Amino acid sequence: MDEIETFESFTGHHFLTKDKVEHPMDARVVMGEAGALFDVAYPPSGFYHGGIASFSYPRVKDGVNRDKPLHKYVVRTDTMDVLGLHSYKYAETEGYGFIADMAEELFPEKTTSCTVFGAGEKIAVTQELIAPIDLGGEDIIQPQICWITSYNGVWATAVYDLTSRLFCQNQLIGQQPLVKVKHTKNHDILLEMRVRILEGSIARAETLVNMARVLKDQAFTDEQFNTLIGELLPYDANKMTERQVNNVLTRQQYCRGAWYKEKEEFGAGNRWLAFNAVQGAEQHRINGRTRGGGYREDKALEKAIDNKTPLADRAMDLLAA
Secondary structure, X not given: OOOOOOHHHOOOOOEOOOOOOOOOOOXXXXXXXXXXXXXXXXXXXXXXXXXXXXXXXXXXXXXXXXXXXXXXXXXXXXXXXXXXXXXXXXXXXXXXXHXXXXXXXXXXXXXXXXXXXXXXOEEEEEEOOOOOEEOOOOOEEEEEEEEEEEOOOOOOEEEEEXXXXXXXXXXXXXXXXXXXXXXXXXXXXXXXXXXXXXXXXXXHHHHHHHHHHHHHOOEOOHHHHHHHHHHHOOOOOOOOOHHHHHHHHHHXXXXXXXXXXXXXXXXXXXXXXXXXXXXXXXXXXXXXXXXXXXXXXXXXXXXXXXXXXXXXXXXXXXXXX
């Protein structure tokens, strides 16, 4: 049966807990279960003066928007959490439902997950458009796309290609979005978006598969992996504090642990396994770490979307050279 990983077994995304046969793949159903379909309001940003009954706010002084609030909040109407602060020019939507509508209209019944960040300041929604690809030896990758948007102004509405490697659930996210649009629903561009997303996703998947197969054919030893880790995570005990040295050594150990796990699963080491060991350690152990020693799945995904994966990027440069 075609299974979707449960959230408990997956570090990085809120996946559904039922298989695809039993669970609707409708974008609104998936986003609703993740708590992403709340309403928002746009109260003016102002201040009290001369007593609590005297509330005022700066206004636009001229033009077609004259007398409108100069700035406005984005507020969840169910919890009253403030999600963002913007100028009067910010396009208003009633909630994240426009993402569900766009995703479902373009690719019906393809939605697999939704992650809500913080109080709802940002969301990420994934869809599977292409069948899984077996690289051989049951090393399977699943091409996906990832819709992102925000109310805090950090993310524009955009669609990224995202490839999930089923072993260890590594997320390989493209550095450039397939499409990027304004924070509003625009049906006039939906057909063009569909073509661009599909073409980009297929092209990205083909490139990744070709690269993976080349790297799989190149053996890589434990000694070579240790050399790689030394280049990625160097340290100088004479110039660094004990805490800094321990932090580097801990990250090195995360990478070595992932490397041994890869070899245990797939046999002799190769460059593809080496890349995934580094990428997996960075995503699952390093980028999601909190100061208290815990781990946050959404923090790791957020860094991947924001292209804050220096170890994986550098590892690919060295391994593909």
